[in-house]
Amino acid sequence: MASHIVGYPRMGPKRELKFALESFWDKKSGAEDLQMVAANLRSSIWKQMASAGIKYIPSNTFSCYDQVLDTTAMLGAVPPRYNWTGGEIGFDTYFSMARGNASLPAMEMTKWFDTNYHFIVPELGPETKFSYASHKAVTEYKEAKELGVDTVPVLVGPVSYLLLSKPAKGVDKSFSPLSLLGKVLPVYKEVVAELKAAGASWIQFDEPTLVKDLDSHQLQAFTQAYTELESSLSGVNVLIETYFADLPAETYKTVTALKGVTGFGFDLVRGSKTLDLIKGGFPSGKYLFAGVVDGRNIWANDLAASVSTLQALEGIVGKDKLVVSTSCSLLHTAVDLVNETKLDDEIKSWLAFAAQKIVEVNALAKALVGQKDEAFFSANAAAQASRKSSPRVTNEAVQKAASALQGSDHRRATNVSARLDAQQKKLNLPILPTTTIGSFPQTMDLRRVRREYKAKKISEDEYVKAIKEEISKVVKLQEDLDIDVLVHGEPERNDMVEYFGEQLSGFAFSANGWVQSYGSRCVKPPIIYGDVSRPKAMTVFWSSMAQSMTSRPMKGMLTGPVTILNWSFVRNDQPR
Numbered sequence: 001m002a003s004h005i006v007g008y009p010r011m012g013p014k015r016e017l018k019f020a021l022e023s024f025w026d027k028k029s030g031a032e033d034l035q036m037v038a039a040n041l042r043s044s045i046w047k048q049m050a051s052a053g054i055k056y057i058p059s060n061t062f063s064c065y066d067q068v069l070d071t072t073a074m075l076g077a078v079p080p081r082y083n084w085t086g087g088e089i090g091f092d093t094y095f096s097m098a099r100g101n102a103s104l105p106a107m108e109m110t111k112w113f114d115t116n117y118h119f120i121v122p123e124l125g126p127e128t129k130f131s132y133a134s135h136k137a138v139t140e141y142k143e144a145k146e147l148g149v150d151t152v153p154v155l156v157g158p159v160s161y162l163l164l165s166k167p168a169k170g171v172d173k174s175f176s177p178l179s180l181l182g183k184v185l186p187v188y189k190e191v192v193a194e195l196k197a198a199g200a201s202w203i204q205f206d207e208p209t210l211v212k213d214l215d216s217h218q219l220q221a222f223t224q225a226y227t228e229l230e231s232s233l234s235g236v237n238v239l240i241e242t243y244f245a246d247l248p249a250e251t252y253k254t255v256t257a258l259k260g261v262t263g264f265g266f267d268l269v270r271g272s273k274t275l276d277l278i279k280g281g282f283p284s285g286k287y288l289f290a291g292v293v294d295g296r297n298i299w300a301n302d303l304a305a306s307v308s309t310l311q312a313l314e315g316i317v318g319k320d321k322l323v324v325s326t327s328c329s330l331l332h333t334a335v336d337l338v339n340e341t342k343l344d345d346e347i348k349s350w351l352a353f354a355a356q357k358i359v360e361v362n363a364l365a366k367a368l369v370g371q372k373d374e375a376f377f378s379a380n381a382a383a384q385a386s387r388k389s390s391p392r393v394t395n396e397a398v399q400k401a402a403s404a405l406q407g408s409d410h411r412r413a414t415n416v417s418a419r420l421d422a423q424q425k426k427l428n429l430p431i432l433p434t435t436t437i438g439s440f441p442q443t444m445d446l447r448r449v450r451r452e453y454k455a456k457k458i459s460e461d462e463y464v465k466a467i468k469e470e471i472s473k474v475v476k477l478q479e480d481l482d483i484d485v486l487v488h489g490e491p492e493r494n495d496m497v498e499y500f501g502e503q504l505s506g507f508a509f510s511a512n513g514w515v516q517s518y519g520s521r522c523v524k525p526p527i528i529y530g531d532v533s534r535p536k537a538m539t540v541f542w543s544s545m546a547q548s549m550t551s552r553p554m555k556g557m558l559t560g561p562v563t564i565l566n567w568s569f570v571r572n573d574q575p576r
């Protein structure tokens with residue numbers, strides 16, 4: 001059975017791309033240095049997948065900033081304010097769109113579905129002209145081929161691209177970017193033709209908007225797009241890849257009837273209902289790319305469970321048409337567990353980062369054709385069992401407290417107006433009081449102090465002293481500005497989620513488990529493996545220190561529980 005990976009993290013196991021980008025932006029190194037780091041990362045990713053035995057290896061999932069911005073460049077859809085005058089889009093124009101430049105702001109950035117990844121939103125209007133202006137997909141396909149790896153070039157699909165776009169400034173809000181479909185398809189045709197000429201035998205179109213609730217007009221755009229591309233796509237296998245959720249039943253019908261398409265990729269981790277749709281009918285002769293390995297979390301796959309899912313699917317689509325895959329791009333998980341030297345062996349045995357997930361995908365594909373790696377499977381079964389029974393996962397006191405919760409515990413005893421009165425009596429605020437959200441800029445000095453404290457190069461007293469100085473500066477500044485409700489500036493926090501995780505039990509932390517959030521910026525999501533409790537007060541020390549410095553009210557900032565859950569690697573042994 002064949003194996004496939006939807007996409008792979010770009011930052012590198014030690015965030016090599018981040019440092020290369022920031023050094024280039026700071027003019028400390030040149031474009032060639034950045035290109036070289038990027039090429040080395042791509043090469044090692046491709047080789048890693050090839051040596052793991054993956055059949056369908058993606059290319060063009062690497063990016064120096066964002067895959068949607070790469071598509072904007074491919075389509076030459078540069079907003080006029082960046083003064084691009086044609087030709088192949090280079091770093092100058094590309095990074096101006098991503099980050100702005102001395103005289104222009106960046107394009108808007110927004111969340112990529114419900115992940116913590118952010119993409120650059122295309123700005124389109126009736127006047128937008130499209131032309132083939134970045135040959136990256138083809139160049140990267142050829143680059144891999146020269147290294148001896150035949151890859152599946154990945155493109156953001158034309159319909160998702162338009163559905164994720166917004167009307168440019170000055171364009172009527174009612175303008176629908178989808179009306180530009182007929183104008184972007186000719187560029188896609190050129191790209192496809194070049195990829196075919198370069199030797200590509202498969203092309204993957206990522207169409208994740210298919211998991212959204214689409215109206216009939218939007219759904220029809222998919223039919224229209226792939227019908228129009230059909231003749232260009234002849235002679236090449238086409239994979240339509242969807243992820244992050246179930247496909248609505250109507251969408252499933254439309255998608256599986258698309259012209260010119262050879263295979264469909266579905267997220268079977270978040271999309272449990274899609275499995276039922278497949279069982280209800282799958283087009284004969286087409287490939288099913290079954291996303292059974294979770295691309296959004298760090299838990300080792302339950303290989304035995306995946307094998308039984310895959311066996312059921314095999315009965316429906318046929319042995320030669322089933323491909324084992326990841327649920328989505330591995331962009332949303334950490335890179336490689338081998339660099340985690342501080343996590344204990346028990347927790348480590350429960351985990352799989354991107355590099356380990358590749359191995360899992362291949363092990364599953366082999367097992368399905370009778371080449372089961374018994375040692376690998378039994379180690380996996382043992383890890384699954386240890387995670388289920390480990391006393392570190394369950395905390396009786398937490399379970400007892402949780403089951404004792406009653407409906408009334410979810411409601412406050414007082415109403416809003418009573419609380420407002422009490423607040424006013426105590427704080428005596430003006431009608432429109434001023435405050436800020438909480439954090440002041442994290443300076444290089446602050447980060448250095450924290451780094452030195454964590455590395456035990458400075459004492460706790462020295463650390464507290466440094467943070468106290470910062471708080472006192474921030475308090476003074478706000479008093480000078482006559483702010484009504486002050487904040488302490490959160491200088492002690494490395495990240496608004498990681499910081500709280502560090503104070504709670506049931507959390508584990510990686511040293512290098514970075515996940516790209518946007519551009520060169522990454523987050524290191526905490527790993528929630530057990531019942532969560534709070535061994536001691538958190539943030540009170542700093543807030544009361546700050547309050548002691550002023551007679552004005554000092555606000556305390558807590559990252560809310562839902563945000564902590566959404567931005568951590570959460571348990572998969574509990575309902576979402």
Ligand SMILES: CN1c2c(nc(N)[nH]c2=O)NC[C@@H]1CNc1ccc(C(=O)N[C@@H](CCC(=O)N[C@@H](CCC(=O)N[C@@H](CCC(=O)O)C(=O)O)C(=O)O)C(=O)O)cc1
Pocket residue numbers: 116442447450451454455493494495496497498517518520521522523524567
């Ligand atoms: C508000 N946002 C947040 C999101 N998610 C979060 N979890 N947190 C957020 O604040 N999502 C939406 C938005 C936008 N997202 C981001 C994401 C990332 C950044 C950002 O600036 N990230 C930094 C990393 C910040 C950090 O954790 N810094 C640490 C230091 C880490 C470090 O570099 N350490 C050194 C050495 C460590 C050692 O020796 O021990 C290293 O690793 O080399 C800190 O301050 O302590 C980034 O640079 O990517 C912003 C908004």
Ligand SMILES: N[C@@H](CCS)C(=O)O
Pocket residue numbers: 437438439440490496557
């Ligand atoms: N208290 C947090 C909120 C970020 S939205 C901060 O100020 O960084």
